[in-house]
Amino acid sequence: MLKQTKYIFVVGGVISGVGKGITSSSLGLILKNRGLKVTSIKIDPYINVDAGTMNPVEHGEVFVLKDGDETDQDMGNYERFLNLNLTRINYMTTGRVYKSVIEKERNLEYKGKCVQVVPHIPFEVIERIKKAGSIADADIVMIEIGGTVGEYENILFLEAARMMKLESPKNVAFIMVSYLPTPQKVGEMKTKPTQHAVRTLNGSGIQPDILIARADVSLDKKRKEKISLFCNIPIDNVISAPDVDSIYDIPLNFEKEKLSYKICDILNIKAKKPDLNAWKKWKTFAKHSHNGKEIVKIAMIGKYFETGDFVLSDSYLSVIEAIKYSSYIQNRKPIMTWLNSTDFEKNPAKLKELKKYDGIIIPGGFGSRGVEGNLSAVKYARENKIPYFGLCYGMQMIVIEYARNILGLKDANTKEVNPSSKNIVIDVMESQKEILKNNSYGGSMRLGEYKAILRDGTIAKGAYKIKEILERHRHRYEVNPAFVADLEAKGLVFSGRSPDGHLMEIAELPKSEHPFFLGTQFHPEFLARPLSPHPLFTGFIKACINKKK
């Protein structure tokens, strides 16, 4: 433990999506492996108070923290790389900051002062950053400022960072992650956009200590010299970050560049030598991410991944990572194919194509579009004994399909899709009724960590090997208790329930009926970590491998 908390700001230049999140996570990991206690903060400059009200196609996955905060997908990267559990103090948006400044003003906490955008907004930002550090008892706080320098939106956050540096120059460092394009026709890597980005950052009173240069390939000496000279950065602190096949190589590449030593120098930190044991584990994992001799083919059925002519799998980032970890550990390379559920509605013959896959996943979702397609895919998976894993909405689909086709309740549905159905097998939760009536949608679902009790002799219990589990949730609807007895009488097993027995957390078919047919009301993907894959995903992948055999 250091006596003094150190703050490392990570900002982006030239393009968005340059990899600040992965850079912050990787930097955090190399410092953690030198015995430092690290925590992370993500700053998103939009007005939304949290990410929960945004369409995943706009913004990517909504990552849910254990305390129920609905955040940016980068928070998932931090938790996975650093094996941490973060809370709402680690996440900040413009909306969140303004909201609390306005609330404080209403409570007379500014004691009659004129409350102004500057300095009160940056002051609030600084207070939150320091609080996150002290709650985590951190040596290092990594702070990623979303967006790109030069954008109007993140100026007040840069202003906060500048003030922190002024207050304590030895304890604050700046890293810029920038992009160096190589235009095809020119054939030469260009440094000018990065030079401009650094100048723009200088305009906010900030000089980067380290520049991480993202590009197709490593920088040559000439490019490094140019950046060093024109951006005012010692040449040793211009670090190449070429494209890689696996993001999990990045911490290893950074360590090869001695990045942790450079940061410790800048911040005057006396850290331990890198923990070789920890690195060995990470290296083995990273190696697996390239190895997988055999493949396992997973169909992902959903709707949040089409944007124009592109497929954006970001909406399900944690699901993808969870599949990878559980595949790597079984020495398999997962190949994931994105199938649009509405295609099964337009062309039911397409269902037959599902035979090509070793397993099927239906992840979380909202609203009625594509639901009938989902239900036909679940029926196909059940009847053809293809391993099926349903996450949240995907679990509710199991219950609806079973009610329709096994219990014979032809109009069975979720209230979310058809409120006038006679057989509402998935009903709105009691606690949600008032919320929906008042249209108070923001941050009001059943969110975050809740306990569930597992039933002996089930697939779920066999996977977890423990009786009580804690998993993260994000939903408004639940299995209607009125139908539970009928569903169980016909063979569906509710193998996980809330401690009071009221809420169905896991539904499955016994192994004698189906190799793997299981759904969870919670989102197990949020707890999958590189070095500790999630037991249910591991069980699912195992079933997929067996089907292949």
Ligand code: GLN
């Ligand atoms: N729409 C469903 C509900 O609100 C499922 C939510 C989800 O998949 N996260 O209950």
